[in-house]
Amino acid sequence: APRREVLFFPSPVTCTAALLGEPGPAPCLCPLPHGDSPLARLLRRLLSARRSLELCLFAFSSPQLGRAVQLLHRRGVRLPVLADCSPHFAGIQVRHDQESGYMHHKFAIVDKKMLITGSLNWTTQAIQNNRENVLIVEDAEYVEPFLAEFERIWEEYNPA
Amino acid sequence: APRREVLFFPSPVTCTAALLGEPGPAPCLCPLPHGDSPLARLLRRLLSARRSLELCLFAFSSPQLGRAVQLLHRRGVRLPVLADCSPHFAGIQVRHDQESGYMHHKFAIVDKKMLITGSLNWTTQAIQNNRENVLIVEDAEYVEPFLAEFERIWEEYNPA
Numbered sequence: 001a002p003r004r005e006v007l008f009f010p011s012p013v014t015c016t017a018a019l020l021g022e023p024g025p026a027p028c029l030c031p032l033p034h035g036d037s038p039l040a041r042l043l044r045r046l047l048s049a050r051r052s053l054e055l056c057l058f059a060f061s062s063p064q065l066g067r068a069v070q071l072l073h074r075r076g077v078r079l080p081v082l083a084d085c086s087p088h089f090a091g092i093q094v095r096h097d098q099e100s101g102y103m104h105h106k107f108a109i110v111d112k113k114m115l116i117t118g119s120l121n122w123t124t125q126a127i128q129n130n131r132e133n134v135l136i137v138e139d140a141e142y143v144e145p146f147l148a149e150f151e152r153i154w155e156e157y158n159p160a
Numbered sequence: 161a162p163r164r165e166v167l168f169f170p171s172p173v174t175c176t177a178a179l180l181g182e183p184g185p186a187p188c189l190c191p192l193p194h195g196d197s198p199l200a201r202l203l204r205r206l207l208s209a210r211r212s213l214e215l216c217l218f219a220f221s222s223p224q225l226g227r228a229v230q231l232l233h234r235r236g237v238r239l240p241v242l243a244d245c246s247p248h249f250a251g252i253q254v255r256h257d258q259e260s261g262y263m264h265h266k267f268a269i270v271d272k273k274m275l276i277t278g279s280l281n282w283t284t285q286a287i288q289n290n291r292e293n294v295l296i297v298e299d300a301e302y303v304e305p306f307l308a309e310f311e312r313i314w315e316e317y318n319p320a
């Protein structure tokens with residue numbers, strides 16, 4: 001059956017070091033809670049990517065989500081990124097908006113079969129303070145139009 | 161089968177007078193195109209409400225969407241509105257944010273069985289200029305958590 005899940009934010013601040021494969025003692029000794037959280041669930045879905053992760057994001061500045069992207073890149077996952085505003089990641093191609101309107105999407109597609117989309121911009125402010133939603137979707141009726149939208153924008157933002 | 165549909169914006173500007181039941185000649189003689197558009201489809205989904213329309217919106221200033229809400233109110237549809245920023249509608253109760261973070265959702269629930277959610281703020285800027293997405297969803301796995309989130313925020317923003 002297709003996975004159908006909703007995450008609501010704000011997320012409590014929890015330790016994500018183990019999820020992100022960061023070196024250190026196990027179990028972690030930091031003072032943060034080490035349980036589940038909406039952010040931890042979002043990270044786990046993203047980190048499940050084995051082949052590709054399309055990212056199409058209005059704003060991308062969360063350090064944890066950035067570390068997840070870098071970890072996936074090191075694992076060899078193909079990572080095309082469309083973002084109006086994002087950090088630089090060594091070795092990852094980021095294409096930017098060249099239009100008048102905003103590229104206001106906030107979605108990711110894992111292995112071309114799981115769509116992650118909602119109201120959440122990938123910023124610490126949004127994750128920790130705002131009321132936000134994220135849907136995890138595997139139904140092809142949603143995944144395929146979003147893949148096509150990604151390809152359209154990717155071509156349109158081709159700097160060549 | 162549950163309806164599963166995705167709308168992408170920006171939307172071309174089309175005439176919505178007939179959809180919104182505005183008086184005038186039929187067919188309409190205005191210079192705008194009178195065909196389909198993402199905005200027209202969104203309006204049609206909202207205007208299908210017969211009993212209730214929950215609205216949970218970060219920003220709500222689109223005149224056409226405002227007229228749809230007023231039309232539904234005149235038809236007797238129950239219309240609780242949560243919005244950080246919205247116009248005043250005679251006879252419609254709007255509850256506002258009293259928190260530090262943003263209430264950044266952008267969703268509507270038609271007759272407690274159809275969820276309409278995505279990246280789109282209900283503003284003319286977003287509708288006409290931005291790249292945005294809206295999902296139309298009838299699967300209970302999504303509709304029910306959003307209804308519960310609405311009820312949580314509605315109670316939390318109770319001014320009494």
Ligand SMILES: [Zn+2]
Binds near residue numbers: 015016030031032034
């Ligand atoms: Zn820790």
Ligand SMILES: [Zn+2]
Binds near residue numbers: 176188189191192194
């Ligand atoms: Zn017209």
